[in-house]
Amino acid sequence: MKLSELTRPWSAFSYGFLDESAKREIRRRILKAIAVPGYQVPYASREVPIARGWGTGGLQVTLTLLKPDAVVKVIDQGADDSVNASSIRKFVSRVGGTVETGDTTQATLIQSRHRIPEEKLREDQILVLQVPNPEPLRPVQPDMSVAREMHADADYGQLWLILYEQLVRSGRIMQGASYPSMVNGRHVMTPSPIPRWDVPKLNRADHLTILSAGREKRIYAVPPYTSVEPLVFDDVPYRVEDHQDKACWRSGVRGFFMNELPQEDGSSLYELSDSHFGIKHIRKAAGEAVSIGETWYRNGRMAR
Amino acid sequence: MTAPGVAAPTGLERQPPRLMLARPILTMRGVARRYGDVQALAGVDVTVYPGEVLGIVGESGSGKSTLLRMMNLEDTPDAGTYHLALAGREPAGPDGRNLFTLDRFQRRMLRAIHIGIVYQNPHLGLRMGHTSSGNVAERLLIAGNRNFAELRQRAREALEASEFPVARMDARPNTLSGGMQQRVQLAKAIALEPAVLLLDEPTTGLDVSVQALVLDTLKRLQRDRAITMVLVSHDLGVIRTMADRVMVMRCGEVVEEGLADQIFQDPQHEYTQQLVHAKL
Numbered sequence A: 001m002k003l004s005e006l007t008r009p010w011s012a013f014s015y016g017f018l019d020e021s022a023k024r025e026i027r028r029r030i031l032k033a034i035a036v037p038g039y040q041v042p043y044a045s046r047e048v049p050i051a052r053g054w055g056t057g058g059l060q061v062t063l064t065l066l067k068p069d070a071v072v073k074v075i076d077q078g079a080d081d082s083v084n085a086s087s088i089r090k091f092v093s094r095v096g097g098t099v100e101t102g103d104t105t106q107a108t109l110i111q112s113r114h115r116i117p118e119e120k121l122r123e124d125q126i127l128v129l130q131v132p133n134p135e136p137l138r139p140v141q142p143d144m145s146v147a148r149e150m151h152a153d154a155d156y157g158q159l160w161l162i163l164y165e166q167l168v169r170s171g172r173i174m175q176g177a178s179y180p181s182m183v184n185g186r187h188v189m190t191p192s193p194i195p196r197w198d199v200p201k202l203n204r205a206d207h208l209t210i211l212s213a214g215r216e217k218r219i220y221a222v223p224p225y226t227s228v229e230p231l232v233f234d235d236v237p238y239r240v241e242d243h244q245d246k247a248c249w250r251s252g253v254r255g256f257f258m259n260e261l262p263q264e265d266g267s268s269l270y271e272l273s274d275s276h277f278g279i280k281h282i283r284k285a286a287g288e289a290v291s292i293g294e295t296w297y298r299n300g301r302m303a304r
Numbered sequence B: 001m002t003a004p005g006v007a008a009p010t011g012l013e014r015q016p017p018r019l020m021l022a023r024p025i026l027t028m029r030g031v032a033r034r035y036g037d038v039q040a041l042a043g044v045d046v047t048v049y050p051g052e053v054l055g056i057v058g059e060s061g062s063g064k065s066t067l068l069r070m071m072n073l074e075d076t077p078d079a080g081t082y083h084l085a086l087a088g089r090e091p092a093g094p095d096g097r098n099l100f101t102l103d104r105f106q107r108r109m110l111r112a113i114h115i116g117i118v119y120q121n122p123h124l125g126l127r128m129g130h131t132s133s134g135n136v137a138e139r140l141l142i143a144g145n146r147n148f149a150e151l152r153q154r155a156r157e158a159l160e161a162s163e164f165p166v167a168r169m170d171a172r173p174n175t176l177s178g179g180m181q182q183r184v185q186l187a188k189a190i191a192l193e194p195a196v197l198l199l200d201e202p203t204t205g206l207d208v209s210v211q212a213l214v215l216d217t218l219k220r221l222q223r224d225r226a227i228t229m230v231l232v233s234h235d236l237g238v239i240r241t242m243a244d245r246v247m248v249m250r251c252g253e254v255v256e257e258g259l260a261d262q263i264f265q266d267p268q269h270e271y272t273q274q275l276v277h278a279k280l
């Protein structure tokens, strides 16, 4: 028997770059993550041709879910055109033969770092969030095996202790991004470093959200129509960022999450963080036939 | 060290022993624990009655802290049973659940809600980087309280009861004196009105005047709230002023047990005689 008889002829890559066993591994982990909402499922994280910490976890999920008819959007802090977002998007379309888009309403698969688009996602869309630190208990429990016991026991009092300390010291809750949230009344997750503005979009959403941390090798999910409740005290309501009255200097649009652009005179300009959403508004104002999807927020308030 | 008990009368002298007709609140039987070659506990029986202060004395290494850790369910013995009467219910009798058989979660919850502990080393009992009130509030949070105003109020009350200056309730323990740190631990321990308050050398390492003040607070709490206490100390003066009954330990065994007066005035066991006479 010769070695060549035991091997297959060389081919460049598997469809979607990852080999079948890697994809099977991730699919099984995703199924488990969906079955136990908010629970962090360990998985065998593979090497992909970007550096750890730049979205390898999200990319592996995206590659696993890829189909030839997928329409893929990749955003980085709301922007489609950052170097990282565009190189991930190009890579995905190259290994998957898929269509790239900036338009949230057109996409079937959205990989994102630190934002959820302003246009409401539908049942037929999947959101993949890149996660740097999946463990909400890390600030209170550096020993991860104890943290896992605490999840098993739903022992989350110490997370409220952090909020208590913030209220005592600063008079308000300082936790901005990665606001710890209870999923399906059972597991507390970190929703990845999305702003507080975006967390309510996960609650009883129509779409599936998969969160993946490549370096930490954890996948967790928020299935459609699943409750996601930010941790709060009974008498101190959850507050999103004060952006409802800010207007985007490019598009004039109000009532959505903004990037603040400090000016030399000490004032600030604001622009829509969801860049393609802003582009659509500008095009529409210029008379193009652009369809803008239904939004989660209306008049600066969560519409549900 | 001077025994704080010989200070001028303060109205807080040890009360005559209460009649112990009540059923025990805490019972341990045959508790044994071995660490390698060391038999830290060699079959210890403990009975504690509601509202009393049980003092435990003994030389270094005699197993006092190990016994308290067992009471706090921080460690599992090799043998033995443990029953606690919770929230006014009948103490678990022979048919009740041996607390040593509880699973990790049940132990944690029992410990968090029904047992208070003050360690000699405040680093064991407190989060130094958090506020003092937060340290107290943590217990209430574990018990499920999610109302910020109420947490503040109850933390303040517990700190007040521990005679902690509430103006400093939001100071971090690592900015406080040793005596104040012990008061924060105490406030944390009593915040939920525990079935039993465990005190492991709570005043050791404090200077004598501070020690006396902390002991006064303990006595006041004991008198006003009838909190059941188990107090470990190698300072017989502390035990003498605080305890209703005394257990003398040596090499993991109880060598003598009895009413405080009886132990101090008429020690039976040779080892106790040595202890008492060395002291006097």
Ligand SMILES: Nc1ncnc2c1ncn2[C@@H]1O[C@H](COP(=O)(O)OP(=O)(O)OP(=O)(O)O)[C@@H](O)[C@H]1O
Pocket: B035, B036, B038, B039, B040, B058, B059, B060, B061, B062, B063, B064, B065, B066, B067, B234
């Ligand atoms: N976790 C442990 N591992 C190994 N040995 C231990 C452990 N805990 C206690 N021991 C040993 O058990 C014995 C009893 O210790 P323990 O701390 O209960 O004594 P103690 O009476 O509290 O003494 P001290 O007055 O010095 O505080 C000692 O010999 C100690 O070294």
Ligand SMILES: [Mg+2]
Pocket: B064, B065, B066, B200
């Ligand atoms: Mg000790």
